[in-house]
Amino acid sequence: MSFVLTTPLYYVNDKPHLGSVYTTIICDCIARFKRLLGEDVIFITGVDEHGLKIQRTAQEKNIEAKTHCDEISEIFNLNWKKWDISFDKFIRTSSKNHELIVNEFYERVKASGDIYMGVQKGWYCVGCEEFKDNPENSSSYKCPIHQKNLEWKNEENLFFRLSKYQKQIEKIINEPSFIVPIERRNEIVNFVSRGLKDFSISRTNVSWGIPVPGYGNHTFYVWFDALLGYISAISSNSPDPSLEKSINGGWPADIHLIGKDILRFHAVYWPAMLISAGIKVPKKVLGHGFLTREGQKMGKSLGNVLDPDQLLSKYGNDPVRWYLIKDISLGNDGDFQDKRFVDIINNDLANTIGNLLNRTSSMSRKWFDNKVPIIEKKSNTNKLENFANIAVKNYLQKFDIYKLDLAANEVLNLAINTNLYLNDNQPWLLIKEKDNLPLVKEIIYNVLESTRIIGLLLLPLLPELSSKINEQLGSIYKKEIPWKKQLSWGLLINNSSLPKPSPIINKLEYEQ
Numbered sequence: 001m002s003f004v005l006t007t008p009l010y011y012v013n014d015k016p017h018l019g020s021v022y023t024t025i026i027c028d029c030i031a032r033f034k035r036l037l038g039e040d041v042i043f044i045t046g047v048d049e050h051g052l053k054i055q056r057t058a059q060e061k062n063i064e065a066k067t068h069c070d071e072i073s074e075i076f077n078l079n080w081k082k083w084d085i086s087f088d089k090f091i092r093t094s095s096k097n098h099e100l101i102v103n104e105f106y107e108r109v110k111a112s113g114d115i116y117m118g119v120q121k122g123w124y125c126v127g128c129e130e131f132k133d134n135p136e137n138s139s140s141y142k143c144p145i146h147q148k149n150l151e152w153k154n155e156e157n158l159f160f161r162l163s164k165y166q167k168q169i170e171k172i173i174n175e176p177s178f179i180v181p182i183e184r185r186n187e188i189v190n191f192v193s194r195g196l197k198d199f200s201i202s203r204t205n206v207s208w209g210i211p212v213p214g215y216g217n218h219t220f221y222v223w224f225d226a227l228l229g230y231i232s233a234i235s236s237n238s239p240d241p242s243l244e245k246s247i248n249g250g251w252p253a254d255i256h257l258i259g260k261d262i263l264r265f266h267a268v269y270w271p272a273m274l275i276s277a278g279i280k281v282p283k284k285v286l287g288h289g290f291l292t293r294e295g296q297k298m299g300k301s302l303g304n305v306l307d308p309d310q311l312l313s314k315y316g317n318d319p320v321r322w323y324l325i326k327d328i329s330l331g332n333d334g335d336f337q338d339k340r341f342v343d344i345i346n347n348d349l350a351n352t353i354g355n356l357l358n359r360t361s362s363m364s365r366k367w368f369d370n371k372v373p374i375i376e377k378k379s380n381t382n383k384l385e386n387f388a389n390i391a392v393k394n395y396l397q398k399f400d401i402y403k404l405d406l407a408a409n410e411v412l413n414l415a416i417n418t419n420l421y422l423n424d425n426q427p428w429l430l431i432k433e434k435d436n437l438p439l440v441k442e443i444i445y446n447v448l449e450s451t452r453i454i455g456l457l458l459l460p461l462l463p464e465l466s467s468k469i470n471e472q473l474g475s476i477y478k479k480e481i482p483w484k485k486q487l488s489w490g491l492l493i494n495n496s497s498l499p500k501p502s503p504i505i506n507k508l509e510y511e512q
């Protein structure tokens with residue numbers, strides 16, 4: 001059985017922004033975690049290339065939509081590689097294979113009697129690619145997300161009978177594990193309780209889309225098309241992709257990780273479409289909050305957009321990952337503050353974890369011939385062993401319920417406690433007395449061992465830093481042994497060599 005998880009398929013109107021980097025990093029952590037637990041993971045990401053928004057973006061640039069999409073999609077693909085994202089599938093909704101699956105899916109929904117022709121009237125936000133619920137003064141109303149006026153639409157469209165699935169959707173969304181966190185579920189429960197309305201799944205004024213078979217001037221509504229990307233991704237590399245192949249290849253998705261603004265599509269429209277086509281619904285929709293910058297919404301007009309490319313080249317992957325994972329509670333909104341960023345990285349990664357490794361490995365090398373000490377006698381109670389065991393247990397529990405910030409804090413707390421243990425025991429004073437040598441060996445071993453576990457716990461969160469830590473302990477993660485087993489206390493080999501220490505992370509300077 002596979003474990004399938006997805007990022008949203010990003011619009012290619014622009015290159016990746018910090019919001020898309022955030023979602024993709026969180027998904028990457030979960031994918032890595034599940035792989036370490038031995039799951040057969042299919043991590044899907046990709047791009048959403050059709051629709052009016054993209055059509056217009058290409059028109060503004062005076063180029064063919066296809067040319068525009070090729071260019072930006074490649075940027076996304078390369079970008080995720082630069083961020084060391086461990087995705088397995090990258091789906092482009094403009095690909096032929098995807099089109100085949102959309103058509104197949106549409107035929108199934110049609111066969112269920114869920115498609116009919118109707119007239120769609122309403123106020124539309126092109127940025128969201130969504131009809132809004134008739135806000136007052138709609139002609140002057142600006143979409144709060146895109147700060148753009150809505151457009152009035154009145155056209156003949158094909159509709160999907162969403163209303164037919166009211167009861168089934170109510171049942172699904174009330175399942176406590178389906179929408180997480182709970183605040184997000186409440187929003188959807190309220191929305192559904194007002195009664196589901198059928199929604200239009202075709203457009204007559206959008207040429208950049210998949211043509212609806214049998215309806216010359218209609219293309220599929222971009223969301224109807226895009227959501228199916230999650231399914232088509234699974235068989236996208238096959239020479240003869242099909243709905244059946246995708247379904248057998250791992251569907252249903254275990255997690256759709258998305259931002260709160262697109263929850264309705266994933267938790268209501270999408271399950272109903274799937275039920276209509278006789279396909280299983282995803283197991284979980286994990287909705288995260290929005291990122292702001294220094295307390296303000298990020299936007300081009302405000303001129304405060306953080307370019308993730310610049311962040312990556314200036315600070316590197318680990319610091320940005322650590323900040324986004326540890327400082328933002330998944331589900332809540334988060335704020336990116338430059339000063340806070342520098343402080344957190346310096347405190348947590350450089351001072352707490354980096355120094356711990358550096359100073360302990362240096363002491364051990366100096367006193368024990370460049371090696372891990374050989375333990376001669378063991379105290380009855382080992383405080384640090386207890387700390388480590390509790391930290392591992394809590395970390396696994398938190399990760400399991402996708403509280404990544406709390407899991408990261410468990411690792412940090414273990415490092416803080418390990419530093420305290422070192423300071424309390426002061427091996428640098430004890431070593432002056434020859435009789436203390438067995439005790440010093442025990443203390444140093446414990447600290448090195450705790451640091452080994454810290455390194456391993458960081459593996460899904462900060463893969464680069466984690467490898468550096470464990471390399472410096474001469475004890476790297478071994479693929480052939482279950483990761484959980486390697487988290488047990490006492491596996492650092494006595495008398496094994498310790499490589500020369502070098503800083504694993506540089507301190508950052510705050511520039512105003």
Ligand code: MSP
Nearest residue numbers: 008009010011019048226227258259260261290291
């Ligand atoms: N194309 C659709 C998704 C289709 S999925 C089948 C889409 N794309 S998007 O590029 O506009 O948004 C992608 C994701 O980025 C969404 O989950 C959205 O919530 C997220 N974010 C956009 N701005 C954001 C922030 N400022 N902060 C965090 N995430 C944000 O919607």
